[in-house]
Amino acid sequence: MLNTEERSKAIQAKIREKAKELLSSKKVDLIIGFGEGTLPLRTTPIFVRTPEEADRLIWNSFCENNLATYLHKLSQFKIGLVVKGCDARSVVALSHEKRFKPDQLFLIGVPCQRMVDRRRVEKAFEGEILHVSEQGDEIIVEGEDFEKTLKREDFLYPCCQVCIHRTPLKADVLVGDPVEESSLVKVHADMEEFEKKSPEERWRYFEKEVGRCIRCYACREACPMCYCTECFVDSSNPKWIDKGLSPSDIDFYHIVRAYHQSGRCSGCGACERACPMEIRLTYLTQKLNQDAKELFGFETGADPDAPPPLSTYDTDDRQEFIK
């Protein structure tokens, strides 16, 4: 069996190959994928328009962005999109919402190795990390006066650890062999931990976390499902909330941002990764996803034919809470 490094290399070669083919045959106008970043532990989204540029596309354990978020501003193009399992499920959810024409997308599906949490790695070291490379199933971290080998598996994003749809459920081509679908740790552990608290403690925790919010809306912009022409926070008439830092307005924003993902969230974690203030956000969407599953038997993007749960109903839906 291939180790992560070898597998990444093979996937990278196939992504490039496929991209060249799609671009030279003019099947797509551009490919959105990952390119080399300028900092260790990071890659950056790139937009490739010619076959020659396709060699800039890379694949490794730092391809964390959900690239589906870029689709909204490129609606006039035919796009080849590099997707992981979670990204592909976002695409399915978006197609339910008729965000693109049927033949507009070509999904280059990557059975995902689970992505490395850059902050987790950074926090493991006192000094600044200057260079990182992947070797086999390990990551070699180098700084000014240190070099250390880490086990890749110990430094994954929490949402990647629990992922059970790493192989894209929908893709026009898979550029790697499907991977085994199992969770590395207990699913929704954050949620369960949170639920153990008393209501007062939960509210306090929520307020403390979002209390750091600077309203940069990176969580919103990074999320492929946040594409409203006018977000409720930006509406001036009606004005739902004020734009300052009143705790109540910030609470309001985060409740609605999260809740609007009800039955739409793929659990990719892009919101939490985007936050510069490191606000925990996925414990919120975990709950929504669990409710969608428990109440309506729905999982975002898992079944291309299942309508989004809040756009439909069942006459037997639970209603014990209604007087």
Add this chain to the structure above:
Amino acid sequence: MDDKQSSTKMENHWEPRILAFLCNWCSYAGADLAGTSRIQYPPNIRVIRVPCSGRINPLFILKALQSGIDGVLVSGCHPGDCHYLTGNYVGRRKSATMRSFLQYLGIEEGRVQFSWVSAAEGTKFSQVVEEVIRDVKKLGPAKQFVKSEE
């Protein structure tokens, strides 16, 4: 809120303010019936008539709570009775997820409540209102999430 007077949040004679979103076809008519039948129910309730319980945008509920409303009631037609056939079914799903999410966040249970009240259920309407007020009184004045004046 303009009618701050009625919600003087002084502990001893505090009366909760409840905002009720009533669907036009059933619950609003039910409330009307309660009125015309001279069925008494407490005056703590302010009514906003909506076309259908499916019309309730969760933002309405949050905005009410942020503005200092002590309790919210959402009421619509019984399943199968929706004037628009399925509006209340769709609304029910929103209500279920919203309620669960608010509870998860730690918003006190009972601040937001839901009911089915038909046009013929004047008595039930007054009972529901009394129950909601009773629950909210137990919770006391809303504090979480209320926008402060300073």
Add this chain to the structure above:
Amino acid sequence: MKLKLAKKNFIPFLQSLMDEYDLFAPVRLAEGASAYKKIDQPEEVDLSIRNPQKPAKEIFFPQSEIMFRYEKAGKENRITSTEEVKRNRVLLGARPCDIQAFALIDQVFAGKDYTDVYYLNKRKATTVIGMGCDGPLSTCFCSSLNGGPFQREGSDLFLTDLGESYLVELLTEKGMAFQKNKFFEKPTDKELAFAKAIEEKSAVKVKVSVPVDGIEKRLDEMVESPYWVRVQEKCLGCRVCTYLCPTCHCFDIVDEALTKKGRRVRNWDSCLSSLYSQETSGHNPRPTNRERTRQRLMHKFNYFPKNFDRIACVGCGRCIIYCPAHFDIRQTIKEIQKGGDT
């Protein structure tokens, strides 16, 4: 004048500062997140934080600030301004990049015709205790922008961490007011030499690496360049880079209405938001990310230099570290210098 403050006296020193001033300093908000805050307990101060996410500009130009309160009485209004600063302030532990940025924003808020009293009152009431940056990061490029990890411009007092103590330099009149502070002692020659060594070591770490010379002229020719289409592609349109930038100073003014009274508030705003330039008619002069990204970069490297003779970037590196799409302004500068050749 050079003095020293023993670390064992640090907390009592802070306490004494707080008796006289409102103290602002870096505080850890959570693991990995920090900001400058008004200090309630001296123990909150954490000078080990290299550069909090939110820059120190927040002390003079809060993200959300009430400008005045109003109260309606019949058809008339009563207005109470909040411009007055009631207590003098100390900003402690800001790094030279953030401090250098004050001088840039000063020019905007002071202005020739109108003075922004909210900003300037706070600025005038504040003594700045800067802190030498002994652990610059690989993302730092202050030296490319007339700065440096031990640049003292803008500091009234300046600290160098010597391990067991801080070297304290009194640099201005405001700084000299501390000359008789009971916690300050005379440093030894050895300590002075050590401080110098630390400074030299840091200077070497931040290489002059980002070519900004002539960028203003270069950009003059690039207003309609196709480069802006390419460079903006990955930008998500969030506000991280602008909010976390020590030199960005755009704001919005809004009313927050509460019954009969309310307040006029100014909030940070960002040129990367579509709403920023959106007109009521629906017309938006900067309708896409292309125009907005161009605005951000042009403002820093062309418009600001035109108006104030200085580039509006201090090389702190925050926009590089925190961008969710990993946009690297150093790379962009290099590309601009090549006429937009990627």
Add this chain to the structure above:
Amino acid sequence: MSHMKNPYLPIPAVVKSALVETSDRMLRTLELRFLNEEDAQTFGFVPGQFCELSLFGKGEAPFGIASSPTEKGSLKFTINKAGVVTTALHHLEEGTEVGIRGPLGNGYPMDLFKGKNVLVIGGGFAFTTLRSLIAYFLHPENRNKVKDITVVYGARTPGLLLYKQELAGWEKRSDIKLVVTVDQGDKDWKGKVGLVPNVLEETAPSSENTYAVICGPPVMIKFTFPKLMALRFPNERIYTSLEKRMKCGIGKCGRCNIGHLYVCKDGPVFSYAQLEKLPKDY
């Protein structure tokens, strides 16, 4: 503490009168009077400047001053109902207090106009500060400051023309040449029918010793500009007043810039020679 003047504090004024200008009721002129005599005395402005009007709880919005400095005792603003603030301003009753910040911006280059002919071209509701300009020069004290005054003013329909009574008054005068046109007439309309650019071409004012001032919707400006070129107006002698989203009005908050210039502080009045060198960010 210092005693710098706080430029963000609105000056109190009251609505003296209000008049609906147009048949679609979307334009309303508010006449405002300062609450304190002292403020009225110190408030001096030139045509082309603007103010930020405040309605507490709703916010602020910028409006060009429609009255002339020669019309003492009050200020006039013609307000197009579009957003939250303007809608609220449309509903104001006489006697209600509003806040005024200003005068802001540069205004028209009155010194340059001295001894020259002035050609004023206006379209739709952008006529407000042009009215201020015309009324200023028509005042007996100022009429000799400029030579010929030619005005071409158009609106989509007769009902949408602003300041109808005044237009009628100007028509009767011999010291101003006024050409009013509408895109589409109605049964009572006896005046000109035609688009502003074409009517300008027809009117063919001489560019010699003349400054042109043009304000109107972008599409009108787009088609009028070539006509001015054909009439041999150099860019340096064509002025316009720009509108952009503004907040502070004093060059601090950032949003209204065009290149390195701020519409609120360095404008709103610009010559085409200036605009030519700037990005088309408007």
